[in-house]
Amino acid sequence: AQSVTQPDIHITVSEGASLELRCNYSYGATPYLFxxxxxxxQGLQLLLKYFSGDTLVQGIKGFEAEFKRSQSSFNLRKPSVHWSDAAEYFCAVGALGNTDKLIFGTGTRLQVFP
Amino acid sequence: AAGVIQSPRHLIKEKRETATLKCYPIPRHDTVYWYQQGPGQDPQFLISFYEKMQSDKGSIPDRFSAQQFSDYHSELNMSSLELGDSALYFCASSMTGRSYEQYFGPGTRLTVT
Incomplete structure (x- = not known):
């Protein structure tokens, strides 16, 4: 079965510092990742997505993520964090089969200190 | 740009009561998805509709039912509410051919007392 793992439940960074949120997936084919x-x-806002092609994808708010098939990872990065980035971040994978549902990881809560 | 609209935003019900949640997708989106997010949990897929037909079903209790109407809006009906039904209920929508690009509404927070 497909699954998504976000190893870090809670991350704290200082404003202006770089950020990397980890995401690992279990999937039988090329995944759709989000x-x-x-x-x-609040609701869920899509930051970025990967379907195919360039493994480094750019998203909104200065975020980017890199798909690494060899590591089954899709880590989210931002070079300089702003206080307004404090939120919960969810990695998700499109499920296999005749379905379009998304399978979410358990989330990483980001706290930003001034 | 228009977004997914959900109503009501907050709902308080007592045990054994019924609740109806509404979702209005983005214009030209023909697919609607419902997700449930319990406190401190990740969103869990409940059910989806494409062109007014149920397209997929997840971990949705038998006490819940849903449908999509001719104008593509959807309603999630919940009966015999239990304390454990307290959660944030999200609706998402997408358009044909771009089904993985799901846009989420702000959610309805249901509290069962």
Whole structure:
């Protein structure tokens, strides 16, 4: 079965520091991969997605992610974090089979200190 | 740009009551998905509809039902509510041929007391 693992439950960084959020997936073929961000009490906003092609994808708000098939990873990065980036980040994979549902990881809560 | 609209945004019900959640997809989107996110949990897929027909079903309790209407809006009906149904319910929509590009609404926070 497909699954997504986000090893870090909680990460704290200083404003201006670089950020990397880890995501590993289990999948039988080329996956569709996504990163979503959720501010407290808010909905899920799509940051970026990978379907095929260039393994380094650019997203909104200065985020990027790199697909590494050999490591089954799709880590999210940002060179300089802003206080407004504090939120919950979810990695997701498109499920196999005749379905379009997304399977989410358990999320990583990002805290940013001034 | 228009986004997915969900109503109500907040709902408080008592045990054994019923609730109806509504979702209005982005214009020209023909597929709707429902997800449930419990406190501190990741979103879990419940059910989806394409062109008014159920297209997939996840871990949706038998007490819940849903449908998509001719204008593509969808309603999630929940009966015999239990305390464990307290959660954030998200609706997402997508268009034909881009089904993995799901755009989420702000969610309906259901509290069962």
């Amino acid at each position: 990163w979503y961000v959720q501010s407290p009490g």
